[in-house]
Amino acid sequence: SAVISQKPSRDICQRGTSLTIQCQVDSQVTMMFWYRQQPGQSLTLIATANQGSEATYESGFVIDKFPISRPNLTFSTLTVSNMSPEDSSIYLCSVQGRAGASNEQFFGPGTRLTVL
């Protein structure tokens, strides 16, 4: 499977600030996604990170709140803007379309965010 790293692994932030999470993959992948997982719940897709163009957001998520970049086929960032305690969650990036596993998604280790 792909080796996926995320930075930071965890952070505690103050209300009103922003945090940028980085996702790095060890090989080129077709698709990159950002998910949120709140305590005790399953994964919710925030957006698909598109290389060279604007991300595709799911219902309930907007670019102003969750700006995403994907400058190349191995790297993406998600920013959580103007944070509130409701944004406390685990944020996960995932990748799909790696050679030999074109249809499967693999997840990074996640970023555990706590907003005070």
Place this chain on the structure above:
Amino acid sequence: RKEVEQDPGPFNVPEGATVAFNCTYSNSASQSFFWYRQDCRKEPKLLMSVYSSGNEDGRFTAQLNRASQYISLLIRDSKLSDSATYLCVVNTLYNFNKFYFGSGTKLNVKP
């Protein structure tokens, strides 16, 4: 209606038991099916893909029933290390390769 539905459990079973989970999906156009395993405070990890003919990997067997729109996971000879949450995942190619995740079934294997 949710795209993917699972019994949240928990399923509490003794070591050595056989346990089965089912998952139903609502979109008949769904193309690919997976089971993921998620340990507490960890990311989901792919356990196995589910093929139309069914597939087996050691103690784990996955089945797909397209007519009834459900998939199943059977775990034989349960180990303590099998304790985790099992996520059913469905992929529909018509919508940019979007994956739909079930809420997960929690399994506790006890000594």
